[in-house]
Amino acid sequence: MKQLMLGNEAVARGLFEAGCxxxxxxxxxxxxxxxxxVAKYPEVYAEWAPNEKVAMEAAFGASLAGRRSFCGxxxxxxxxxxxxxxxxxxxxxxxxxxxxVADDAGMHSSQNEQDSRHYARAAKIPMLEPSDSAExxxxxxxxxxxxxxxxxxxxxxxxxRVSHSQSIVEPGERVEKIGEYKKDIPKYVMMPGNAxxxxxxxxxxxxxxxxxxxxxxxxxxxxxxxSKMGIITSSTSYQYVKEVLGDQYPVLKLGMIWPMPEKKIRxxxxxxxxxxxxxxxxxxxxxxxxxLGLACVGKANFSNIGELMPLTVAQQLSxxxxxxxxxDGEIPPRPPVMCAxxxxxxxxxxxxxxxxxxxxxxxxxxxxxxxxxAAVDTVICMGASVSGIHGFSKSQQGKADGKTVxxxxxxxxxxxxxTGLVNMAYNESNATVIIxxxxxxxxxxxxxxxxxxxxxxxxxxxxxxxxxxxxxxGIRRVRVVDPYDLAQCDAAIKEELAANEPxxxxxxxxxxxxxxxxxKAPLTVDTDKCVGCKACMQIGCPAISIIDGxxxxxxxxxxxxxxxxxxxxxxxxxEV
Amino acid sequence: METKNIMIVGVGGQGSLLxxxxxxxxxxxxxxxxxxxxxxxxxxxxxxxxxxxRFGDKVYSPVIDQGQADYIVSxxxxxxxxxxxxxxxxxxxxxxxxxxxxxxVVIGAAQYPENLVQKMENAGxxxxxxxxxxxxxxxGSSKAVNIVLMGHxxxxxxxxxxxxxxxxEQSVPPKFLELNKKAFTLGRNA
Numbered sequence: 025m026k027q028l029m030l031g032n033e034a035v036a037r038g039l040f041e042a043g044c045x046x047x048x049x050x051x052x053x054x055x056x057x058x059x060x061x062v063a064k065y066p067e068v069y070a071e072w073a074p075n076e077k078v079a080m081e082a083a084f085g086a087s088l089a090g091r092r093s094f095c096g097x098x099x100x101x102x103x104x105x106x107x108x109x110x111x112x113x114x115x116x117x118x119x120x121x122x123x124x125v126a127d128d129a130g131m132h133s134s135q136n137e138q139d140s141r142h143y144a145r146a147a148k149i150p151m152l153e154p155s156d157s158a159e160x161x162x163x164x165x166x167x168x169x170x171x172x173x174x175x176x177x178x179x180x181x182x183x184x185r186v187s188h189s190q191s192i193v194e195p196g197e198r199v200e201k202i203g204e205y206k207k208d209i210p211k212y213v214m215m216p217g218n219a220x221x222x223x224x225x226x227x228x229x230x231x232x233x234x235x236x237x238x239x240x241x242x243x244x245x246x247x248x249x250x251s252k253m254g255i256i257t258s259s260t261s262y263q264y265v266k267e268v269l270g271d272q273y274p275v276l277k278l279g280m281i282w283p284m285p286e287k288k289i290r291x292x293x294x295x296x297x298x299x300x301x302x303x304x305x306x307x308x309x310x311x312x313x314x315x316l317g318l319a320c321v322g323k324a325n326f327s328n329i330g331e332l333m334p335l336t337v338a339q340q341l342s343x344x345x346x347x348x349x350x351x352d353g354e355i356p357p358r359p360p361v362m363c364a365x366x367x368x369x370x371x372x373x374x375x376x377x378x379x380x381x382x383x384x385x386x387x388x389x390x391x392x393x394x395x396x397x398a399a400v401d402t403v404i405c406m407g408a409s410v411s412g413i414h415g416f417s418k419s420q421q422g423k424a425d426g427k428t429v430x431x432x433x434x435x436x437x438x439x440x441x442x443t444g445l446v447n448m449a450y451n452e453s454n455a456t457v458i459i460x461x462x463x464x465x466x467x468x469x470x471x472x473x474x475x476x477x478x479x480x481x482x483x484x485x486x487x488x489x490x491x492x493x494x495x496x497x498g499i500r501r502v503r504v505v506d507p508y509d510l511a512q513c514d515a516a517i518k519e520e521l522a523a524n525e526p527x528x529x530x531x532x533x534x535x536x537x538x539x540x541x542x543x544k545a546p547l548t549v550d551t552d553k554c555v556g557c558k559a560c561m562q563i564g565c566p567a568i569s570i571i572d573g574x575x576x577x578x579x580x581x582x583x584x585x586x587x588x589x590x591x592x593x594x595x596x597x598x599e600v
Numbered sequence: 601m602e603t604k605n606i607m608i609v610g611v612g613g614q615g616s617l618l619x620x621x622x623x624x625x626x627x628x629x630x631x632x633x634x635x636x637x638x639x640x641x642x643x644x645x646x647x648x649x650x651x652x653x654r655f656g657d658k659v660y661s662p663v664i665d666q667g668q669a670d671y672i673v674s675x676x677x678x679x680x681x682x683x684x685x686x687x688x689x690x691x692x693x694x695x696x697x698x699x700x701x702x703x704x705v706v707i708g709a710a711q712y713p714e715n716l717v718q719k720m721e722n723a724g725x726x727x728x729x730x731x732x733x734x735x736x737x738x739x740g741s742s743k744a745v746n747i748v749l750m751g752h753x754x755x756x757x758x759x760x761x762x763x764x765x766x767x768x769e770q771s772v773p774p775k776f777l778e779l780n781k782k783a784f785t786l787g788r789n790a
Contacts, residue, residue: 028624028634053640132639156635156662189662190624190636260662267661334665347666348687349723355682356710358702360612360647388645396707469640561707566646569701570708578700580742 029193031186034157035096035124036061037193038164040068042120043201044094046086047071048079050439051468052098053133054187055126059096060471063480067198072471072480075406075439076101080108080123084177087121088212090203092168096124099140100405104440109177110147114222115212116175116229119203120168123149126182129304130331133467135386135405137330139305144179144282148226150233151179151282152242155262157191163279166242168201174229174236181281183304185260185331234283242279245292248272253341254296256289256309256320261302264334268343284312293318300325300341304332362391364567365536365543365583368460370507371431372399373563373587374514380429380521383416385409385441387433388466388535396564400431407432407440410457414448417455426521430457435465435473438488442497448526449498456520456527459490460507462535470538494528501527508533510590536583544584545600549575553596560588560597601632603656605664606753609683610675611700612644615746618771619673620651622750626759626767627655637662646703648679671756673749675732676700681716684725693725694752696732696745728752730790739783747772747780751787761788 029037035058039047047070049059063070073079079095086093097105102125109123125143128134144151152167154160160182167178210218237243248254248271257265258278265275276292278284293299293313301310301322310322325340326332338345362369372392375382376399384390384400385408393400402412409430417424432441437459445457465471472478477487494502501523505516513531520527534541546567556573567581568588575596577588589597606623608616620636627634632655639649652664666685672693674680680695687693697717704710713719717729730752736744747768754764765781772780 026628028628028636030638056640185637185662188638188640190634190638191659191662192628192634263660263662333663334661335667345667346689348669348685348689348691349725351681351684351713351716351719351723351725353713353719354710355678355713356702356704358611358646358648358678358682359704360645361703363613363645391645394703395709467645469644564703564707566701566703566706569706 026192026194028190029157030057030188030190031154031157031160031182032057032188033061034160034193035164035180035182037195038161039094039122040065041161041196041198042092042165042168043199044092044122044168045069046083046091046093047095048073048082049096050074050076050079050101051465051471052101052126053468054128054184055096055098055101055124055182056468056471057187058124059480062094070480072473074474076105077107080105080112083121083123084108084112087117087119089205090119092120092201094122094124098134099125099127099138100134100136101125102140102143104406106143109143109149111214112177113147113149114214114219114226117171117177118205119201120171121177122164122167122171122180123177124180124182126184126187127305128184130184132184135403137305139308140181141281141308142306148230149177149179149282150174150280151181152279153181153259153281154186154279155259155277156186156189158193159279160186161193161195163242170236174233176229181259183260230283234286237280237283237285238288240280243285243288244277244279246271246275246277248274251296253298253300254292255300255302256292256313257302258309259304261304261332264332264337265302267334268337269341278309281308284309286316289313289316290318293320302326302332302337359394360391361394361564361566362388363536364565364581365585367462367507367531367533367536368392369397369563369565370510370587371458371460371513371531372397374510374517375399375429375431377514378517381424381427383409383412383428383430385430385432385436387436389431389433389460392431394564396562406436407444410441410444411447413455413457414444414451414453417453418451422454425454428455429517429521430455432457432459433466434459434461434463434475434490437490438474442493445494445499445528446497453526454524456517456529458529458531461490461530461532464535464538466535470535490530499526499528501525502530504530504532506533507531508585508587510587536585544586546579546582547577547584547586547589547597548600549577550596550598553594555594559591559593562591563587601656603654603659605669605688606653607664607669607672607683607686608651608653609672609679610649611679612647612649614675615743616649616651616675619746619750620653622747622767622771623653625770626763630759632656633659635659635662648682650683671753673753675745675749677716678702678712681713681720684720684723687725691726692728692756693720694728694749696749697729698731698733698745732787735786735790736783739786740779744779744783747783748787748790751784752790754784754788
């Protein structure tokens with residue numbers, strides 16, 4: 025029966041139908057729902073790993089053991105997993121292994137917009153690129169066939185618009201695949217002597233895959249009425265080309281983006297007067313065409329910055345396209361903000377008040393950088409706050425002591441903050457790390473992690489104790505504060521910064537959006553007491569505004585956290 | 601059938617994902633090709649959010665670009681004004697007149713524009729503005745704004761009220777079914 029499915033759910037369905045029985049992933053927008061959806065099939069073991077490297081190595085282990093396996097991640101997660109990626113390319117697989125990676129062109133929820141297709145080429149691993157949910161399901165299944173036929177891990181590359189768009193799929197049945205582990209030291213033990221013998225195998229495999237790319241239906245030519253122009257495209261860009269141009273010009277749609285065919289592209293190019301490459305982000309297909317000595321139009325016309333959109337295709341390919349009317353005057357932007365009642369707010373207010381240099385990290389609390397809090401100095405990648413503060417503080421030879429903190433979330437700390445903390449203990453930093461523990465992986469939509477006590481399926485499981493963990497690596501000063509209590513936060517931060525050794529403060533309160541969190545009644549403003557001093561406005565709470573010179577609390581948003589109350593010296597903010 | 605395009609815009613957290621889910625359920629049983637494109641992640645935290653719903657004989661692009669939308673359903677007034685360029689000539693904006701200040705306005709770095717409905721009309725836009733929040737509260741919860749708006753949108757299509765109600769049944773938990781049905785009817789009759 026036809027169903028409407030997110031691209032990510034369709035990948036999950038593909039995993040299920042292909043007989044995949046082991047999934048290990050780390051959440052990351054826009055990849056997260058693949059793993060959440062596959063966890064609903066009881067036939068598939070699925071878990072959240074602490075990071076993408078662990079997930080990929082676990083998936084490799086399962087493949088080695090004879091089970092079809094998968095790991096999913098966002099584009100920057102593939103950087104974390106790049107180490108195993110390049111060497112699993114050499115060992116190949118036992119049972120099929122598929123790696124899902126989702127790019128975020130336009131950076132809806134990311135810190136960069138790298139193009140993951142380069143990894144396929146660099147690691148010499150085939151990559152499939154579906155353009156809608158039906159293809160996401162089919163390509164995922166085919167990825168396992170390619171993986172086993174060519175003895176290679178296979179990348180399935182998604183992007184925001186394929187991952188987060190629902191389109192129609194027709195689900196099929198699951199076929200169980202159970203293999204056996206076979207010991208094979210020359211294949212699986214990548215020490216130099218063996219790896220030297222595997223590298224030529226990888227090169228031969230790429231040649232065989234190139235021959236496959238010539239024949240496979242993954243790469244198809246769709247005829248067009250006019251051969252004045254021919255377009256090579258893939259993924260969501262294909263949909264935009266068809267949206268704008270329909271069947272006007274011939275299209276070579278690449279479903280297998282690495283390795284790319286040579287003969288097929290040459291023949292297609294020869295059949296049209298002008299070769300145009302339409303692709304999102306970098307000129308990856310274009311580069312291949314130029315390597316083949318083919319003249320083409322590509323990134324000179326289509327930017328390598330941001331998402332490609334249908335309008336751009338229309339404008340660049342001279343297709344008439346009318347746009348709607350614009351309203352007179354400025355429309356103020358609406359950037360994302362910390363939610364009303366967010367436990368991070370009180371902490372960042374305290375950091376700002378103390379005029380500290382804050383090395384931030386990846387999560388909802390990155391929003392601590394947004395005005396009016398503006399309390400974050402740098403954000404790079406997962407874990408960089410802890411490693412970064414070590415370098416910052418050491419290089420300042422004491423001058424940064426007492427003025428600098430790192431802020432990292434519970435899930436991000438488990439992902440890659442812990443190794444930075446080991447470095448701080450081992451190499452004796454004098455700096456303070458604040459773990460904002462909201463008992464969930466928040467930004468990606470509430471995923472469990474090793475500190476929450478629940479697994480991906482929602483079942484109770486082992487819970488990492490952050491205090492013990494920090495003490496075990498050698499941090500002697502570890503304390504817990506409630507970020508709803510500003511005085512307590514302030515005192516703890518002052519004391520830890522004054523200490524002459526590294527310390528950890530755990531700012532602990534569950535995310536206000538968690539279903540089990542009980543909220544208090546919204547606060548109200550005593551307009552007789554309120555003088556409109558805006559003290560309550562310093563925290564950037566979306567539930568408070570000043571209207572006609574008085575504070576006003578939006579009762580639909582306020583959860584009664586009471587932080588604004590602590591800032592009001594006149595007692596104008598009251599519980600009902 | 602030529603592809604129909606509906607954009608649902610609003611503020612992250614207002615419940616646009618449920619509205620698009622409802623439309624998806626409704627359209628799937630009618631045999632259309634459908635694409636629904638959503639935004640997950642950071643912008644869901646109080647930022648400007650947009651969902652695209654497209655249906656017809658064959659739908660390619662998952663997104664609606666400028667000049668393509670037959671309908672823009674806006675959960676908030678400023679957000680309606682933000683997306684007018686996406687409207688097709690002859691298209692319509694259905695807007696909840698509720699105002700939610702964005703952070704630049706809250707902290708005084710920008711002004712919330714005045715008379716936005718008038719300004720949209722002055723630009724030649726067909727605007728259908730009404731207070732969906734009050735109707736949602738009347739139905740029993742301010743959170744039902746999304747279904748009130750779907751009820752109002754439904755007036756523009758030939759689908760029967762029964763078909764819409766069936767889609768609501770498939771989209772909301774039984775506990776909230778009555779509330780949502782009431783919200784839908786209030787929106788449809790508004």
